[in-house]
Amino acid sequence: MVLARNDKIKLALLLGLWFLVFYPVVPEMVRDWAGHSDNNHGFLVPLIALYLIWQKKDELLSAEIDSSKWGAVVLVAGLAVFLLSFAGGVAFPARVAMVLSLFGLLWFCTGSAWGRILAFPVLFLLFMVPVPVSVIGLVSMPLQLMATKVSAKLIEHCSIPVYREGNMLFFVGTQLEVAEACSGVRSIMSLTMLGTIFAYMSQATWKRRVVMVLAAVPIAMTANIIRITGTGILAHFFGDKVARGFLHEFSGIIVFVFGLAVLGGLYKLLNRKKVA
Template identity: 35%
Template sequence: MRGISVAARHEYSWVLLPLLAMVFMYFGIVGGMVDDWINDENYSHGFMIPGIAAFFLWRSRNELAACPSAPSYWGLLPLLLGGTMYLAGTVVQEYFLMRSSLIVILTGTIWLLLGFRMLRLMALPVGYLIFMVPLPYTVYNSMAFPLKLFVTRVSVYLLKLTGLPVMREGNVIIFPNITLEVVEACSGMRSLVSLVAMGVAYAFIALKHPWQRVLLVLGTVPIAVASNVLRVYGTGVLSRYYGAAAAEGFFHEFAGIAVFLVALAGLILFGTLLNVVGRRIHAK
């Protein structure tokens, strides 16, 4: 396809039109997404995502400044795809489609106005924005339910190893003095979603080689699950001796924060280990 003329490259008024169109299209959608960040604890990390993406963009500022813009009409293809996603999501009221279409349209806009080389430099910050979009509830629940059962099963196994009298029925932990239900908030999905987002950011900030980054991101899953098993196990032990108060109120909220910090520390420790191994491998 033929590129856009040189004169048009320097015509800022031409760039303003699609940006205004994006603001008009997505003002309400982004507002609804922010509302989810505020009211749904599963996605409270969403506030950090644009800032981290902006940091990635700032980190590439020298490469971006040195890269010549080469606008291309190929950018119309992702714009068409994003527009289709937007319309389909609007018709069927599927929020994930509508919200994620913003990233596709942003990709097409960059490609159209600045060119593919510039898009490649912006791929990380633009792609990272997907972590600010809440998952569809059907997808979230289909992942949370088996994870909840797995966490319950492993926690009960550890409680039995400790010597405590305990039984399990589905996602319910039964002690002689108390019955605990492992609800979705304790399934580990909340920490998993946030930890994957943090893991991707940490991988691209602290690690150099693709294999290290892939292993770190994959490692967020067992780290998140293990930390949540620790939470349920600890709550079970305390509930056995101190009753329902150990599974409710302040302790329950504090345990959630503490376990996420433990998972984050585990992620950093794993990243440090990958760095050490990477230096030894590539030093040979």
């Protein structure tokens, strides 16, 4: 069912008001996307969400349009959380509330049928909200140490003498630091986002979809360990220059492609038998 012209105007005005209310948190969030490599994927999330909505255009046109009181509840709750968070200077809940209130607004204005169709594309916008630095700091160090320890063991199996101390790898002629940027947090966030998209596109059961999302974490961690191990082996033969500049960035791209390929293979494996 197509929205009437007056309904389109009302919805456009409400969306405009929603944007004006939440605009104060947008510039700082965009700066976070641009200023930290772990958040660069935030630029892509709105575009992906729009594409997912466009894919559902035929379903939206045939779905019944109504209003939903539950949508109003979500909208009011989102606005309340935003006002409290914004007044208290807490960015993360305010940004989450922005996404939730958008979903509540659309659900309230278009009804349950549209709400079900729009739920994933709109809530997918939560991936554009940067994870708080405190949380990243909490998980990055254990990931650094774990990746360094496993990589040291793998390098030793290649008959290369290496000594590990914390997140440092010491070789005969050089040393290599596994920095916070190499903890794998970036890969985990990116591959989890892609795993969620794969799960959404999948025709498999919900259990298999959950497996697909959760598998993104060990895949990202494994890919990161492979990157550190490979860099360590190259550093042993060619010095620590391989861990800087173009080679470092290029290895990151290669490892991400590897993780994406494994995730794609898992997607095909879990969708071999379609479940009605």
